[in-house]
Amino acid sequence: MIKIGTNPIAWSNDDMQEIGGETSLQTCLQEAAAAGYAGIELGHKFPREAVALKAELAPHELDLISGWYSSFLLDRSAEDEIAHMQPHLALLKAMGCGVMVWAECSGAIHGDRLMPLSRRPRMAAADWEGFSQKLTQVANYLADQGVAMAYHHHMGTVIETEDEVCKLMEMTGDTVGLLLDTGHISFAGGNPGRLTEKFKHRIRHFHAKDIRSDVARAAVHQDKSFLEAVLDGVYTVPGDGNIDYRPLFYSLFGANYQGWVVVEAEQDPEKANPFIYARKGYDYLRQTLQETGFSIAGKKGDIE
Numbered sequence: 570m571i572k573i574g575t576n577p578i579a580w581s582n583d584d585m586q587e588i589g590g591e592t593s594l595q596t597c598l599q600e601a602a603a604a605g606y607a608g609i610e611l612g613h614k615f616p617r618e619a620v621a622l623k624a625e626l627a628p629h630e631l632d633l634i635s636g637w638y639s640s641f642l643l644d645r646s647a648e649d650e651i652a653h654m655q656p657h658l659a660l661l662k663a664m665g666c667g668v669m670v671w672a673e674c675s676g677a678i679h680g681d682r683l684m685p686l687s688r689r690p691r692m693a694a695a696d697w698e699g700f701s702q703k704l705t706q707v708a709n710y711l712a713d714q715g716v717a718m719a720y721h722h723h724m725g726t727v728i729e730t731e732d733e734v735c736k737l738m739e740m741t742g743d744t745v746g747l748l749l750d751t752g753h754i755s756f757a758g759g760n761p762g763r764l765t766e767k768f769k770h771r772i773r774h775f776h777a778k779d780i781r782s783d784v785a786r787a788a789v790h791q792d793k794s795f796l797e798a799v800l801d802g803v804y805t806v807p808g809d810g811n812i813d814y815r816p817l818f819y820s821l822f823g824a825n826y827q828g829w830v831v832v833e834a835e836q837d838p839e840k841a842n843p844f845i846y847a848r849k850g851y852d853y854l855r856q857t858l859q860e861t862g863f864s865i866a867g868k869k870g871d872i873e
């Protein structure tokens with residue numbers, strides 16, 4: 570059983586909030602529900618109090634899937650990070666979320682429109698062991714709280730490339746789950762199919778972000794910033810880019826994956842109408858997931 574969700578970043582960008590800045594939360598929720606999605610991740614326009622958030626989501630029959638957490642474990646102790654994340658953890662637990670989207674943001678540049686991707690931070694060799702130990706400690710704590718850590722590799726951060734993702738998985742305990750983001754790993758020059766197959770039993774969350782490979786190559790060649798590449802249209806919804814999702818979904822099906830598959834495809838809404846692309850992504854995922862063996866849970870738990 571699998572659920573198809575979305576992220577509000579197609580309507581209103583979190584890293585560059587003027588992109589879609591005039592789009593209301595109500596428009597986002599109405600269109601996400603109308604496109605067929607069963608749930609949605611947090612965005613910057615969402616209330617951060619459970620009662621208010623439930624009141625926003627309930628009329629649209631949308632579950633809260635999860636929400637991004639910016640970690641600074643390279644600079645903090647595990648205990649300090651655990652203390653710092655308590656409000657976010659409490660909200661996710663109150664909303665019934667099973668995973669926390671986790672990304673190490675020490676030195677990250679993905680939110681700086683003027684910073685070329687070649688300037689992104691890299692983990693010093695001496696820092697890997699300590700970082701991995703602290704990350705495992707925090708993930709163990711989250712597991713005890715009933716929330717799985719889903720580590721989000723991301724362009725412009727210390728965990729960006731396929732080699733870095735592999736090293737992170739190899740150096741951490743099994744409680745450190747993987748959020749496999751097809752668009753980010755493809756942009757970083759990696760192979761999403763190979764990563765999915767290799768770590769299918771560690772994948773706790775899945776972001777179906779497609780990529781326009783020609784735009785990605787141009788961004789790397791011209792050493793653009795992450796946000797400039799986004800504005801150029803490097804990402805799109807699944808089925809509209811260059812990624813073949815069928816082998817990935819066969820791997821997930823073989824591993825009995827039962828989480829969410831989330832469309833998280835940031836685009837400029839003035840160039841890519843959010844509702845049209847949301848529907849296109851949903852239709853592709855629904856068809857492709859069913860073709861690869863999955864049953865899909867609808868908004869009220871019914872099987873499609």
